[in-house]
Amino acid sequence: MANPDQASSAGEWALHGGESHLRQVLEAGHFAVTAELNAPDSADAEDVYANVAELGDVCDGINATDGSGANCHMSSVACCALMARAGYEPVLQMGCRDRNRIAIQGDLLGAAALGVRNVLCLTGDDVSAGDQPEARRVFDFDALHLLRTAQIMRDQGVLLSGRKLTTPPEFFLGAAANPFVPPQDLRHLRLAKKIEAGAQFIQTQYCYDVPIFEAFMRRARDMGLHEKVYLLVGVGPLRSERAAEFMRSRVPGVHIPDAVVDRLAKTPRKGKREEGIRICVEIIEEVKQIEGVHGVHIMAYRQEETVPEIVERAGILREKPKE
Amino acid sequence: MSSFAESKRMPGSEWFKNRPRSLEGVYAGSKSVLQLLYPVLKRILPARFTERVFVWSEEVTKGYLFNCQMCGQCILHSTGMTCPMNCPKNLRNGPCGGVRQNGHCEVIPEMPCVWVQAWQRDAQMGRYGGEIQLLQPPVNRALQNSSAWLNQLEGVDAQRPSGWSTIELE
Numbered sequence: 001m002a003n004p005d006q007a008s009s010a011g012e013w014a015l016h017g018g019e020s021h022l023r024q025v026l027e028a029g030h031f032a033v034t035a036e037l038n039a040p041d042s043a044d045a046e047d048v049y050a051n052v053a054e055l056g057d058v059c060d061g062i063n064a065t066d067g068s069g070a071n072c073h074m075s076s077v078a079c080c081a082l083m084a085r086a087g088y089e090p091v092l093q094m095g096c097r098d099r100n101r102i103a104i105q106g107d108l109l110g111a112a113a114l115g116v117r118n119v120l121c122l123t124g125d126d127v128s129a130g131d132q133p134e135a136r137r138v139f140d141f142d143a144l145h146l147l148r149t150a151q152i153m154r155d156q157g158v159l160l161s162g163r164k165l166t167t168p169p170e171f172f173l174g175a176a177a178n179p180f181v182p183p184q185d186l187r188h189l190r191l192a193k194k195i196e197a198g199a200q201f202i203q204t205q206y207c208y209d210v211p212i213f214e215a216f217m218r219r220a221r222d223m224g225l226h227e228k229v230y231l232l233v234g235v236g237p238l239r240s241e242r243a244a245e246f247m248r249s250r251v252p253g254v255h256i257p258d259a260v261v262d263r264l265a266k267t268p269r270k271g272k273r274e275e276g277i278r279i280c281v282e283i284i285e286e287v288k289q290i291e292g293v294h295g296v297h298i299m300a301y302r303q304e305e306t307v308p309e310i311v312e313r314a315g316i317l318r319e320k321p322k323e
Numbered sequence: 324m325s326s327f328a329e330s331k332r333m334p335g336s337e338w339f340k341n342r343p344r345s346l347e348g349v350y351a352g353s354k355s356v357l358q359l360l361y362p363v364l365k366r367i368l369p370a371r372f373t374e375r376v377f378v379w380s381e382e383v384t385k386g387y388l389f390n391c392q393m394c395g396q397c398i399l400h401s402t403g404m405t406c407p408m409n410c411p412k413n414l415r416n417g418p419c420g421g422v423r424q425n426g427h428c429e430v431i432p433e434m435p436c437v438w439v440q441a442w443q444r445d446a447q448m449g450r451y452g453g454e455i456q457l458l459q460p461p462v463n464r465a466l467q468n469s470s471a472w473l474n475q476l477e478g479v480d481a482q483r484p485s486g487w488s489t490i491e492l493e
Contacts, residue, residue, distance in 0.1 A: 142412070151490065
C-alpha cells in the first residue's frame with residue numbers, strides 16, 4: 001500500500017488509473033464482496049483510513065456514502081479520493097438530494113480525476129430523515145437521470161449540455177434496488193429501467209427477507225435481467241432487537257421481518273452481537289445460491305470490525321492477487 | 324396536517340384519478356381538439372393572452388384533478404394519470420426505495436406514494452398503458468409556471484438537452 005503522504009503528483013493520486021477493479025472481479029466470475037465505509041465526522045484523513053482498515057483486505061470495493069440518512073459526514077468524493085490514494089478500490093455513492101445537475105457533473109469529473117472508477121447512482125434519502133431536516137431538498141435529477149448523464153459523459157464524451165469533454169471519465173456505473181418495499185411485484189421493472197439508463201452493477205437495500213428477494217429475482221430472471229447486470233445483495237449484522245427496531249422504523253426503505261427481530265429479542269444480552277452476525281452469515285449463504293446473484297454488499301454501520309469475520313464465516317473470502 | 328404543497332388533494336379528485344382509463348380518453352380527446360384549434364387561435368389571439376388563458380385553465384382543471392405543480396412539461400399520460408411532481412423528491416422515474424410498508428411516502432407519511440399509485444393506474448390504462456416504463460428525461464426547470472399545453476403544441480416540452488439526445492437517437 002502506498003504511503004498517502006508521498007502522493008503528490010496526479011499520477012500517484014490515481015493509483016488505480018484505467019479500469020475498475022470491481023468490474024474485473026465481477027467479469028472474471030468471482031463472487032464479489034463490497035462493504036460500506038463509515039464516513040467520519042472529521043476533517044482528518046486518518047479517520048477515513050482508520051475506518052477503512054478493517055475492510056480493505058476482504059473487499060473488492062468500498063462504498064463511501066453520500067450523507068447517508070441525510071446526515072452530514074465527510075463528502076463521498078473526498079473519502080473516495082483518500083481511499084484511491086491509499087490503494088483501496090472506492091465506490092462513490094452519489095445522490096441527488098444535495099446537488100443540482102451542474103454540481104453533479106462537476107463532481108463526477110473531479111472524482112474520476114482523483115481515481116474513482118465506480119459510481120453508485122442514487123436518489124438519496126430525504127432531508128427529513130436526517131439531523132438537519134430544515135435543509136432544502138434539491139432533487140434536480142432522479143437516480144435515472146444521474147445514471148444516464150454519467151453514461152453520456154463516459155460514452156459520448158460530452159456534458160449534458162453537449163459541450164465536449166477533453167478526457168471523458170472511465171466509469172463502472174451502479175444503481176440501487178430495493179425489492180423489499182412496495183410495489184414489490186413491480187420492483188423488477190424499475191430495475192430494468194435502471195439497466196436501460198446505464199446501470200452495470202446493482203447494490204440492493206438490506207436483505208433480511210430472503211423469500212421476498214427470491215421472488216424479485218425470479219421476476220428479474222424472467223426478463224433476462226440477471227444476464228445484463230451484476231447484482232450484489234445488501235446485508236448487514238444487527239446488533240440487537242433495539243437496533244433492528246430503530247432501523248426499520250427510522251431508516252427509510254429498510255424492511256426487517258418480525259421473525260428476525262424476535263430471534264434477537266430471545267437471545268441473551270451477551271449473545272446478541274454473535275446472533276446478529278450469525279443471521280447475516282445465514283442470509284449470505286442463502287442468497288449466494290440464488291441464480292443472478294454476483295456478490296454481497298456488507299453494510300455494518302459502526303461495526304466494521306465484524307466484516308472480515310462475516311466474510312470468512314460465509315465462505316466468500318477469496319485470496320486476492322497482490323499488486 | 325402536512326404543509327407540503329405536494330400532499331394537497333381536492334375533495335373528489337381521487338375518485339377521478341382512480342378512473343385512469345376515462346382520464347386518458349379525455350386527455351387524448353382534448354389534445355386532438357387543441358391541435359386542431361391552436362393554429363386558428365394562434366392567428367387571431369395575442370400570444371400573451373393565449374398563454375394566460377391556458378395557464379389559468381390548467382391551474383383550474385389540472386390543479387383540481389392532479390394537484391398540478393405547473394412544471395410546464397406534462398407527462399401525466401405516461402405516469403398513470405398521476406402527477407409525478409406530487410412526489411416530494413420530484414422523481415420523473417419513480418418510485419424511490421423509501422416507500423413505506425403501507426405504500427405511503429417516505430417524506431409525507433400520511434400521503435400514499437404517488438409512484439405506487441401511478442404504477443397501479445398505468446396498469447389499468449389502454450391507450451397509454453405501459454408508457455410508465457419509458458425513461459423520462461430530466462425536468463426543464465425553466466418551464467416552471469408556463470403552460471404545458473402550449474409547450475406541447477409548440478414542441479417546447481419535447482426539447483432535450485443536446486447531450487441527453489446523443490443516446491436517445493442511437
